[in-house]
Structure formats: structure tokens, C-alpha cells
Amino acid sequence: MAGDKHLLWDLPTRLCHWLLVACVALAWWSGETENYDLHQWLGYSVIVLVVSRISWGFIGSPHSRFADFLVGPGRLLAYLQGERARSAGHNPLGGWSVIALLLLLLLQAISGLFNSDDVFFKGPLFYAADVTVRDVMGQVHEVAFYLLLALVGLHIFAVLYHQFWRREPLLQAMVRGSASGREGRSAPVSGWRALLVTLVWALALWGLLQLAPSPPPMMW
Numbered sequence: 020m021a022g023d024k025h026l027l028w029d030l031p032t033r034l035c036h037w038l039l040v041a042c043v044a045l046a047w048w049s050g051e052t053e054n055y056d057l058h059q060w061l062g063y064s065v066i067v068l069v070v071s072r073i074s075w076g077f078i079g080s081p082h083s084r085f086a087d088f089l090v091g092p093g094r095l096l097a098y099l100q101g102e103r104a105r106s107a108g109h110n111p112l113g114g115w116s117v118i119a120l121l122l123l124l125l126l127q128a129i130s131g132l133f134n135s136d137d138v139f140f141k142g143p144l145f146y147a148a149d150v151t152v153r154d155v156m157g158q159v160h161e162v163a164f165y166l167l168l169a170l171v172g173l174h175i176f177a178v179l180y181h182q183f184w185r186r187e188p189l190l191q192a193m194v195r196g197s198a199s200g201r202e203g204r205s206a207p208v209s210g211w212r213a214l215l216v217t218l219v220w221a222l223a224l225w226g227l228l229q230l231a232p233s234p235p236p237m238m239w
């Protein structure tokens with residue numbers, strides 16, 4: 020960017036966000052309509068996106084790093100009592116909600132790997148677990164989804180509140196990378212790094228799923 024104005028959200032961060040939105044919406048729909056072939060692929064995509072985003076929190080562009088937006092209880096409390104956020108990126112409360120969203124997405128998708136619809140479809144790690152673990156994962160998959168719906172609802176409400184009530188251009192920044200008054204303090208790192216990280220995680224997940232035990236032989 021010209022002068023010393025930089026992107027607040029680099030392309031990988033924005034792509035990851037909007038792909039997550041699409042995958043979760045489609046996973047909801049495909050789960051409800053019992054299209055589990057599509058459902059599992061959306062779930063794998065969520066896992067790869069989330070672990071890549073977590074990696075980006077350590078090696079990504081300045082404002083995408085956790086160190087930029089995760090603060091201790093003292094500063095969180097001060098923010099809640101009216102102190103201004105120090106970063107142009109996520110505010111102290113928003114920062115911790117990002118962590119909650121990412122962890123819940125991971126829990127949702129990982130629990131799905133052990134899940135079954137009790138008819139035809141079995142997640143790839145179904146046979147890697149005993150009955151108790153499968154049952155627990157089934158419950159987790161159900162409960163985590165309600166929590167996810169609640170947290171995403173809260174997230175959208177918070178974004179709209181800041182956007183329209185406090186007149187901060189959050190949506191413009193999440194679409195275009197930055198907006199007036201919401202610019203980055205230094206240049207983003209190369210997007211190729213994100214592509215590499217994503218490919219490595221996709222390969223790691225594929226490798227893990229290759230190791231999954233196959234169904235036991237039928238007993239007559």
C-alpha cells in the first residue's frame with residue numbers, strides 16, 4: 020500500500036474467515052439434510068482452516084498474530100470499563116471471542132470424525148474408538164453445535180453493533196483488508212506462507228485419516 024498505510028487483515032485471514040462462514044453454513048445444511056458425504060468434506064475443510072488460522076496466529080501478519088489481540092485480565096477489565104482498545108485489530112473482548120470460536124469449531128469438527136448416523140455413515144475415526152468414546156463424541160457433536168450457533172449469533176450481533184451503532188468499519192476491513200481508521204501498522208507477510216501452512220495441514224490430516232482403522236470383518 021502507498022505511504023505507511025498497510026492492510027489490517029491480510030488476504031489469508033480474510034479468505035479463511037469467509038471460507039469458514041461458507042463451510043459452517045453448508046455443514047449445518049448438509050447435517051440437517053443427512054448429506055454426510057458432503058458433510059464430512061466440509062468438516063475436514065473446517066479442521067484445516069482452523070489449524071491453519073491458529074498457525075497464522077504465530078507466524079502470520081502483524082494484526083493476525085495472537086500477540087496482537089490477546090490481552091490479560093487487567094487490560095480486558097480496563098477495556099470493559101471504557102478504556103480504548105490499543106490495537107487497530109480485534110479489541111480485547113473480540114480477541115478472546117476469536118479463540119472461543121476457533122476452539123469450538125475444532126471441537127465440533129473433531130467430534131464429527133468419531134460420529135455415526137447409526138445407519139449408513141460412519142466418521143473416519145469411528146472404528147478407532149470404543150463405544151463410550153463414540154457416545155461421548157456424538158453428544159459433543161450435538162451440544163457443541165448449539166454452543167456454536169449461540170457464539171456465532173453473539174459474534175454477528177457484536178460486529179453489527181460496532182459497525183452501525185459505534186460506526187466502526189469492521190465489515191469493510193474484513194472484506195477489503197482495511198478501511199479508513201482501520202489500517203495495519205506494518206506490512207503483511209507473504210501469502211505464500213499461508214498457502215504452504217494450509218497445504219501442510221491438509222496433508223497431515225489426510226495422512227492421519229489414512230491411518231484410521233477399517234471396519235472389523237463381519238461376524239456370522
Ligand code: HEM
Nearest residue numbers: 032036039040043108109110113117120171178189190193
Ligand atoms: C459461521 C459463522 C462465522 C464464524 C465461524 C466466524 C468466525 C470469525 C472469526 C474466527 C473471526 C476472527 C478473524 C481472524 O482473526 O482470523 C471473525 C472476525 C470477523 N467476523 Fe466472523 N464469523 C462468522 C460469521 C460472520 C458474519 C456472518 C459476519 C458478517 C456479518 C462476520 C463478520 C466478521 C468481522 C467484520 C470480523 C472482524 C472483526 C474485527 O474487526 O475485530 N462474521 N469471525
Ligand code: HEM
Nearest residue numbers: 046047050051059062063065127128131132134135136142
Ligand atoms: C464444523 C464442522 C461441522 C459442523 C458445523 C457439523 C454440524 C452438524 C449438524 C448440524 C448435524 C445435524 C445434527 C442433527 O442430526 O440434528 C451433524 C450431524 C452429523 N455430523 Fe457433523 N458437523 C461438522 C463436522 C462433521 C465431521 C467432520 C463429520 C465426520 C466426518 C461429521 C459427522 C456427522 C454425523 C455422522 C452426523 C449425524 C449424527 C446423528 O445422526 O446423530 N460432522 N453435524
